[in-house]
Amino acid sequence: MDKMTPEQRSRTMSRIRSRNTKPELLVRRYLYAHGFRYRVNVKTLPGTPDIALRKYRTAIFINGCFWHGHSCLKGKRPKTNSEFWIQKILRNQTRDEEVRVKLRALGWRTMVVWECQLTAKKREKTLEEIVYLLNSAFLDKYRKQPQPVVYTMDEEREVDVAAEDFEEM
Ligand SMILES: [Zn+2]
Numbered sequence: 001m002d003k004m005t006p007e008q009r010s011r012t013m014s015r016i017r018s019r020n021t022k023p024e025l026l027v028r029r030y031l032y033a034h035g036f037r038y039r040v041n042v043k044t045l046p047g048t049p050d051i052a053l054r055k056y057r058t059a060i061f062i063n064g065c066f067w068h069g070h071s072c073l074k075g076k077r078p079k080t081n082s083e084f085w086i087q088k089i090l091r092n093q094t095r096d097e098e099v100r101v102k103l104r105a106l107g108w109r110t111m112v113v114w115e116c117q118l119t120a121k122k123r124e125k126t127l128e129e130i131v132y133l134l135n136s137a138f139l140d141k142y143r144k145q146p147q148p149v150v151y152t153m154d155e156e157r158e159v160d161v162a163a164e165d166f167e168e169m
Pocket residue numbers: 065070071072073074075114115116117
């Protein structure tokens with residue numbers, strides 16, 4: 001990746017951010033198979049979460065390690081143009097934090113899944129953990145005072161996901 005010009009890397013970035021990437025489909029397929037229903041790329045919530053589960057008041061973001069500055073091997077900064085990339089990654093991290101705060105204010109919790117947690121070796125554990133956390137989130141609703149409903153999900157679009165076709169994987 002170090003050999004790319006900023007322009008080339010920007011093009012790569014736009015591709016990386018494009019919808020229905022394999023890591024996203026991986027998580028969606030697993031959740032769907034386990035009975036979870038959700039909406040994808042929800043523009044009406046802060047940060048356009050990749051997956052939003054209203055019943056669990058949880059927004060899931062599948063983050064690329066490089067672009068969101070994960071402290072792992074994949075998140076390592078390139079040696080060339082490092083200042084340029086550091087600034088860009090810092091902006092992404094700032095935005096991620098702002099999105100978390102906004103979601104929290106709406107009574108939503110944020111779950112971040114890093115792409116490095118979805119490699120063949122770690123996938124199973126990560127997916128199990130997501131389900132565990134979602135179930136905990138659901139139980140929390142009954143332990144605490146209910147949150148005021150600030151945001152109403154669009155029922156019709158949630159139903160659309162029931163027809164999701166995973167054959168493309
Ligand atoms: Zn990572």
